[in-house]
Amino acid sequence: MKAWVLHDIGGPQSLVLEEVVTPEPGPGEVRVKLTAAALNHLDIWVSLGMPKPHLPHVAGADGAGIIDAIGKGVTAVRAGQEVGVNHSVGCGACTACLGGNTPLCSTYQILGEHRWGTLAEYVVVPDRNVLAKPEHLAWEEAAAYGLATGTAYRMLRRARLNPGDVLLVVGVGGGVSSAGLGLGRAMGATVYVTSTNTDKICRAIQQGAAGGFNSTNMFAKDLKQETGRGADVVLENVGPATWGQSVRALEPGGRLVTCGSTSGTKVEITVPYLFFKHLEIMGSTMFDYDEFAAVTELVGDGRAPVIIDKTFDFDELPAALTRLEAGLQLGKIVLRF
Numbered sequence: 001m002k003a004w005v006l007h008d009i010g011g012p013q014s015l016v017l018e019e020v021v022t023p024e025p026g027p028g029e030v031r032v033k034l035t036a037a038a039l040n041h042l043d044i045w046v047s048l049g050m051p052k053p054h055l056p057h058v059a060g061a062d063g064a065g066i067i068d069a070i071g072k073g074v075t076a077v078r079a080g081q082e083v084g085v086n087h088s089v090g091c092g093a094c095t096a097c098l099g100g101n102t103p104l105c106s107t108y109q110i111l112g113e114h115r116w117g118t119l120a121e122y123v124v125v126p127d128r129n130v131l132a133k134p135e136h137l138a139w140e141e142a143a144a145y146g147l148a149t150g151t152a153y154r155m156l157r158r159a160r161l162n163p164g165d166v167l168l169v170v171g172v173g174g175g176v177s178s179a180g181l182g183l184g185r186a187m188g189a190t191v192y193v194t195s196t197n198t199d200k201i202c203r204a205i206q207q208g209a210a211g212g213f214n215s216t217n218m219f220a221k222d223l224k225q226e227t228g229r230g231a232d233v234v235l236e237n238v239g240p241a242t243w244g245q246s247v248r249a250l251e252p253g254g255r256l257v258t259c260g261s262t263s264g265t266k267v268e269i270t271v272p273y274l275f276f277k278h279l280e281i282m283g284s285t286m287f288d289y290d291e292f293a294a295v296t297e298l299v300g301d302g303r304a305p306v307i308i309d310k311t312f313d314f315d316e317l318p319a320a321l322t323r324l325e326a327g328l329q330l331g332k333i334v335l336r337f
Helices: 041-049 139-144 146-158 175-186 199-207 220-229 242-250 271-276 289-300 314-326
Strands: 001-006 016-021 029-038 062-070 082-087 122-126 128-134 166-169 188-196 211-214 231-236 250-258 280-283 307-312 330-334
Touching: 016 314, 029 139, 029 211, 041 314, 062 122, 062 139, 082 139, 128 199, 128 289, 139 146, 139 307, 139 330, 146 250, 166 175, 175 188, 175 231, 188 199, 188 220, 211 220, 211 289, 220 242, 231 242, 231 271, 242 250, 242 330, 280 314, 307 314, 314 330
Parallel strands: 166 188, 166 231, 188 211, 231 250, 250 280, 307 330
Antiparallel strands: 001 016, 029 062, 029 122, 029 330, 062 082, 082 128
């Protein structure tokens, strides 16, 4: 099969398109012939060795396609079935998995990080890691929603987003933030966004955001001036560049949930402000099997849109990664096979 393979960790330019042996499914596994795959910042980080994968390695977490082979003991799915791929792999039997905390499984793996991923014509995953593709979704949409929408959904659940809440999505444009906008609206919240890019704010408003603010300004003040109050929930994945304003944007009793730190790994917290305001700060990463099923239903019936930024051919991966690295996207970047 053709695959984009990492032989070293020199960055995205280290990905080389070449022929490799097509993998065979083992017991309890299926092989999916991919029709489309989607990019995430995870692909860039893995190419830089953050963390370092076993080499050679095929990155890529998101994809959709048709099951073309099944391993011994597989009965829940069949060859020829159109499916979306869940990249979040747990054992399914430990206390964490049974309690809905797949990312805390002691043997947890992420497709494209710990296992060969979707930047290839075929991918092998456990049979529990595929779900039937919603009929009305285009292949590009079916390939794109997994990591971003699942991650955003778990974040909003952990932050206890309620109907009528004000949700502030910081740094709209990336997959998780764009998904957070759509999910927040589907969950009955009034959603505001921030970005350093005016065009992204305008496009987010076209997609249902109630308003938007420049991330380089005092957007906490801007939000309160426009709404007369702070946010009940802030969805944050930028880190130190926006952290102070994100915390200040919270209403007393508000919750900040974060899944990333694209601008750096360390922030400062003013502790008295935290406890006097009764604020909560929580981390979240990936999602469990039930959450993947839930977001599949949400995107399948149209309640949560899958926002596609741009689609490239499979052999145009370098150009697609260049767009992702430059932060030009609003939504997901997709590769079609």
